[in-house]
Amino acid sequence: MMAVLFQKVAILGIGHIGSSLARVIRQRGLAAQLVTYDVSAVHRLKAMELSIVDAAFDSLAEAVKEADLVILATPVGSYADLTAAMAPDLMAGAIVTDVGSVKLAVVRDVGPVLPEGVHFVPGHPIAGTEFSGPESGFAELFQGRWCILTPPSGTDEAALAKLVALWEAAGSMVEIMEAGHHDRVLAITSHLPHLIAYTIVGTATDLETSLQQEVVKFSASGFRDFTRIAASDPVMWRDIFLNNREAVLDVLQRFHEDLTALQRAIRWGEGDKLQDLFTRTRAIRRSIIDARQA
Amino acid sequence: MMAVLFQKVAILGIGHIGSSLARVIRQRGLAAQLVTYDVSAVHRLKAMELSIVDAAFDSLAEAVKEADLVILATPVGSYADLTAAMAPDLMAGAIVTDVGSVKLAVVRDVGPVLPEGVHFVPGHPIAGTEFSGPESGFAELFQGRWCILTPPSGTDEAALAKLVALWEAAGSMVEIMEAGHHDRVLAITSHLPHLIAYTIVGTATDLETSLQQEVVKFSASGFRDFTRIAASDPVMWRDIFLNNREAVLDVLQRFHEDLTALQRAIRWGEGDKLQDLFTRTRAIRRSIIDARQA
Numbered sequence: 001m002m003a004v005l006f007q008k009v010a011i012l013g014i015g016h017i018g019s020s021l022a023r024v025i026r027q028r029g030l031a032a033q034l035v036t037y038d039v040s041a042v043h044r045l046k047a048m049e050l051s052i053v054d055a056a057f058d059s060l061a062e063a064v065k066e067a068d069l070v071i072l073a074t075p076v077g078s079y080a081d082l083t084a085a086m087a088p089d090l091m092a093g094a095i096v097t098d099v100g101s102v103k104l105a106v107v108r109d110v111g112p113v114l115p116e117g118v119h120f121v122p123g124h125p126i127a128g129t130e131f132s133g134p135e136s137g138f139a140e141l142f143q144g145r146w147c148i149l150t151p152p153s154g155t156d157e158a159a160l161a162k163l164v165a166l167w168e169a170a171g172s173m174v175e176i177m178e179a180g181h182h183d184r185v186l187a188i189t190s191h192l193p194h195l196i197a198y199t200i201v202g203t204a205t206d207l208e209t210s211l212q213q214e215v216v217k218f219s220a221s222g223f224r225d226f227t228r229i230a231a232s233d234p235v236m237w238r239d240i241f242l243n244n245r246e247a248v249l250d251v252l253q254r255f256h257e258d259l260t261a262l263q264r265a266i267r268w269g270e271g272d273k274l275q276d277l278f279t280r281t282r283a284i285r286r287s288i289i290d291a292r293q294a
Numbered sequence: 295m296m297a298v299l300f301q302k303v304a305i306l307g308i309g310h311i312g313s314s315l316a317r318v319i320r321q322r323g324l325a326a327q328l329v330t331y332d333v334s335a336v337h338r339l340k341a342m343e344l345s346i347v348d349a350a351f352d353s354l355a356e357a358v359k360e361a362d363l364v365i366l367a368t369p370v371g372s373y374a375d376l377t378a379a380m381a382p383d384l385m386a387g388a389i390v391t392d393v394g395s396v397k398l399a400v401v402r403d404v405g406p407v408l409p410e411g412v413h414f415v416p417g418h419p420i421a422g423t424e425f426s427g428p429e430s431g432f433a434e435l436f437q438g439r440w441c442i443l444t445p446p447s448g449t450d451e452a453a454l455a456k457l458v459a460l461w462e463a464a465g466s467m468v469e470i471m472e473a474g475h476h477d478r479v480l481a482i483t484s485h486l487p488h489l490i491a492y493t494i495v496g497t498a499t500d501l502e503t504s505l506q507q508e509v510v511k512f513s514a515s516g517f518r519d520f521t522r523i524a525a526s527d528p529v530m531w532r533d534i535f536l537n538n539r540e541a542v543l544d545v546l547q548r549f550h551e552d553l554t555a556l557q558r559a560i561r562w563g564e565g566d567k568l569q570d571l572f573t574r575t576r577a578i579r580r581s582i583i584d585a586r587q588a
Binding site for chain 1: 371395420421422424439440442469478479480482483484485486487488489490491492493494495496497498499500501505506508509510511512513514515516517518519520521522523524525526528529531532533535536539542543545546548549550552553556557560561563565568569571572573574575576577578579580581582585587588
């Protein structure tokens with residue numbers, strides 16, 4: 001048990017990340033009261049069955065009332081409406097944060113809608129699996145992982161410090177970053193890989209049935225690793241791509257150029273070029289293992 | 295211990311697959327004598343230290359002499375020269391097989407060079423990790439995985455049956471397939487995924503140093519899964535792409551089209567199209583889990 005950091009925490013959306021965070025907050029005793037708001041009755045019931053929250057509301061007002069920490073943990077496309085709806089009920093001095101995978105759009109959609117005196121500290125834990133829903137969460141999800149916070153200039157220092165304390169209590173290392181920079185880095189490390197995985201799995205689903213069955217059968221040869229990524233939540237990922245358009249299109253252009261160069265090397269039998277690239281890419285794997293992020 | 299299947303097995307190339315197969319053959323007592331040929335003195339020494347073979351030769355003639363089973367387990371680009379060099383020393387009635395990831399080129403390069411009376415049964419175990427070298431192998435590698443055999447028409451039935459017995463003893467399920475079909479299926483399940491992974495990791499290695507460090511740091515968000523695949527053996531993969539050119543370029547073209555359509559959907563904010571695809575791709579993951587290949 002750690003010192004109580006918050007009197008009442010409201011988690012909006014009790015899915016994979018929301019429920020993992022609920023488990024952390026509960027296990028470590030970080031909040032005197034912990035509630036959730038979720039539009040899904042199934043999710044609310046499950047959250048209560050799992051005993052990971054004190055109450056699960058279908059009323060947003062009820063959930064955020066008197067909360068000193070409100071965590072947006074729904075797909076980012078829903079933030080603008082949610083924020084507008086809860087704004088009148090937010091307590092003065094409350095902190096609003098989020099766990100979304102894009103940050104510029106969140107700063108744009110959430111910040112201006114919040115009432116005066118409410119502190120906004122956008123966040124993004126670099127953690128997750130391909131599973132969804134309250135039952136898929138676990139308290140250890142954030143351990144040893146990074147959490148990026150992108151406080152706009154002029155953010156209240158005390159509010160920022162409390163968010164840092166929350167994520168450190170979850171076992172994460174915290175990095176402070178400018179929102180636009182976050183979106184460019186994540187476009188490379190996360191959004192492009194997911195887009196590519198969705199594409200390649202999509203290409204396979206368009207094959208004739210007999211060939212598709214063979215693809216499943218022999219998927220251990222590489223394909224299955226992409227299917228894991230391409231099993232991530234569809235609405236969440238739709239919103240990510242729609243809300244980080246410029247950075248994703250930019251890195252996708254680079255990828256297109258590099259793939260075309262490789263395609264040309266294969267067509268013309270340029271073995272040296274292939275081997276050179278394949279040797280260079282090994283080094284980055286080594287760096288990731290050394291950084292303990294493998 | 296099973297019944298001895300072969301009097302003398304010669305594994306040419308004691309790397310990841312070769313050494314895994316050596317461990318299986320030894321553990322299950324499938325051969326009276328088990329030797330290897332490898333151009334690398336380090337590999338030969340390591341194979342002897344690990345006690346996974348009875349002898350490790352730098353002489354190809356010595357290795358294949360009197361062997362009733364010869365297994366090509368070097369990069370496929372080396373098969374033609376190796377086969378020409380060993381042909382005079384092969385025993386009449388010997389079986390030659392391989393573990394290469396392409397099959398049409400192997401049938402083209404190996405078959406015609408073998409002497410009359412030597413049986414050729416091309417094979418491809420759908421198994422492996424991103425690690426290389428004799429110390430990276432393990433006997434359980436093939437358990438529960440498929441092994442594809444692509445015997446040319448007229449292949450000796452007894453030779454084929456012995457190969458099937460070998461792979462079943464290794465714990466694999468055996469599938470018989472036409473070589474060209476194998477190459478088309480594997481282009482989708484294995485060669486395209488590897489090409490894409492090499493490309494995306496290559497795109498990242500071309501970034502400026504500071505950004506590259508952040509990519510490593512935050513790689514848990516998707517990128518790291520690609521680096522594992524892109525850490526596979528460079529020479530082996532160079533040879534695969536050079537030897538399955540048509541099928542790889544064909545599937546790459548489909549992928550290009552699909553990626554361009556997705557790019558366009560992102561640019562024009564077509565959320566429905568994105569969500570539709572991301573929902574369809576989830577189903578294939580389910581099939582792979584059901585097929586116990588996850």
